[in-house]
Amino acid sequence: MATRSVSPGGALLRSSRLFSLPAPLPPPSNPHANTRWNSDTMTTPYPTHQVITTVSTSRKNGDWGLKRPLPLRSTTKSTVAMLRVKAIDTMDQITDYSSGADHGITLLKFQELGLPIVTRDANAAKERANLHTPDAPQKSVFEDDIDFTAIGDMKERAELIDKRWKFQGPWLAGMQNGEFQKYIEKQVRPRRAQFRMFLRQKLAEEMNADAKAKAMDAGDEEPNPIRPKDISEEQLTNYLRRLRESNSTLFQMVSQFLDLAPLKPPNVVVDNLDRQGVKVDVSSNPYAENGPPRTHPSAGLSYLRTKNYIDNHPIYGPQEQIKPVVARLVKPRRQMGGIETPKFGIAGIISDVPLGDVRSNQKFSGSKNQISVDNLEVEVPGGPKMWVLPNRANIDSEGKILLKATLPKLEVELVAKELIGEGEGIFGKEREADTVKSSEPALARRQYSKPAFSSAKGYGVR
Known part of the structure; x- marks a missing residue:
């Protein structure tokens, strides 16, 4: 039997990457289903559908590479062009879609941190x-x-x-x-x-x-x-x-x-040892206690294998620590029901406050760089913030991001503030006096002090 020839348009559609969208993942369990914290628009722990994007010129015309153009009223409100396609063509001959900026921006913010995804230890106490x-x-x-x-x-x-x-x-x-x-x-x-x-x-x-x-x-x-x-x-x-x-x-x-x-x-x-005194092998799998992950252990967030790299400052040279980011206090220690663990938002990810003898845990603060985690100061624009240094990230069995951070050294924090025009730099007014004598250092400072994409004003703070 002779095979039917395929038209050029049909061949193009068959080879299109649009028709190779992965099947959606099972939705995560909602622990707040029967509580007052439940919401239909809340961000899920992990994405279940593929997120697509388009260039700005095609977005103005509603062209997303789909079967039909999408309405401009609902696709041009967001500042980022990210959509989550639930169905390319439904029974009603429409395209079912929603905004995919929640997980898409989280991916961009996490990639800016420059952290690799590491494995969890099989020993829970050691982990x-x-x-x-x-x-x-x-x-x-x-x-x-x-x-x-x-x-x-x-x-x-x-x-x-x-x-x-x-x-x-x-x-x-x-x-x-x-x-x-x-x-x-x-x-x-x-x-x-x-x-x-x-x-x-x-x-x-x-x-x-x-x-x-x-x-x-x-x-x-x-x-x-x-x-x-x-x-x-x-x-x-x-x-x-x-x-x-x-x-x-x-x-x-x-x-x-x-x-x-x-x-x-x-x-x-x-x-x-078991009941008969025979030595048994305890599982060496890091997911034996909480279950295997829903997806690959990296969850597609980062493909780095190590964080052992050095930031090179244009003026101060190689830095001892990587560039810190700004974290926002989202949950204070003192609540109406008592004292709880404070929570910080780092690149859109909720994390615990750094433990140990750090500036955020001291009761009496005499420096402007220290904040109080006991109460949420609503009069501060944007909420209380502090500079932190992310150092460890992994994915749990439910698909949630576990991010831990410590406090950077004071010199590293001053250099980061100087890059975005906040603070007087690591040498303070002495540095400003030196730049007045020569125009070349001042020119270099004006040229390199503002990066094109900063953690403090870009995706690194939400």
Whole structure:
């Protein structure tokens, strides 16, 4: 049968990148669904639809590369050209879209911070300690022993199987009782025969390994390998009884067969021993306690692998610390119900106040660079702000950004203020007196002191 020729327009549409939009992700769970904090317009923890943009000349005509032009009244109000397409063509022959500036601007602001996304530690206590330690070791989510999904030969990569971020099976600890029962009925019970064959293979491997070791000790030749079909039902039944006596071993067998997301091994006590005193391997997966991520551990926010770079100032030279950003106090320590943890907004991301003996935690402040986190000073334009130094960022299992920051050194803060025209610089009036004597330093200062895109006046502050 002869194939129909495709018109040039049809070929263009088939090869268009518009028709390769990824499928939307499942919506995140809303913890405020039954509370007064719930809102239909609130920003979700992570985006679920692809965000598209267009140039300003096409935007004025409503041209977004879609099937039909979009209304100018609703697409030109925002200062940024970002739309979230929910359906290209609905049953009513319209394009269902909404503004995508909430997550789009968050991406731009986070990229301006220059932070890599690092992995979370499998030890929860160690992870909490690292969040507030600027010099704690950090490992990028793009390392080869973590950033992979295809396990290939299990024997060669047995030590890396548990460190994956994507599994075929669910995370059982995050399932409701009804979801778990449904999973057992539809996914687990029909595979009973396959699981028995899986156990036969495991038993055959153990028997072959024992026979090979005994032959080696006795100096005999290696015996013929035992095949899974050679194992009798009685041997398989005895093997099942042994597995039921060791919960940790049975748990590992079931997890490997169903490819379940890792959990903490059950019945683990001191020194990682089970009830029978057998040493078990605690999961090394950083998501074993809270579940695997919904997307890639980087969430597409940053593709940097390290933050070990140096900012080079045009006048002061290489800087000891990277350029700080301005954080806004959004939740004070003292609330109507008592004392709570204060919260800061850094690049549109809510973060805790830096801990330790820092200027923001001192009760008595004698410097203008210090602010009080006890009360929200509404008379201050834009709210109280302070300069912070972001040092660690990772993504939790719910898709939320966990950002931690410390306070920069005073010299670094003064240099950052001088770049945007706030403050007298690191040398104060002495620097101004030096620039009067020579026109070249003054010209260099006027030329390089204002960057084209500043964290304090651009996307870095919201």
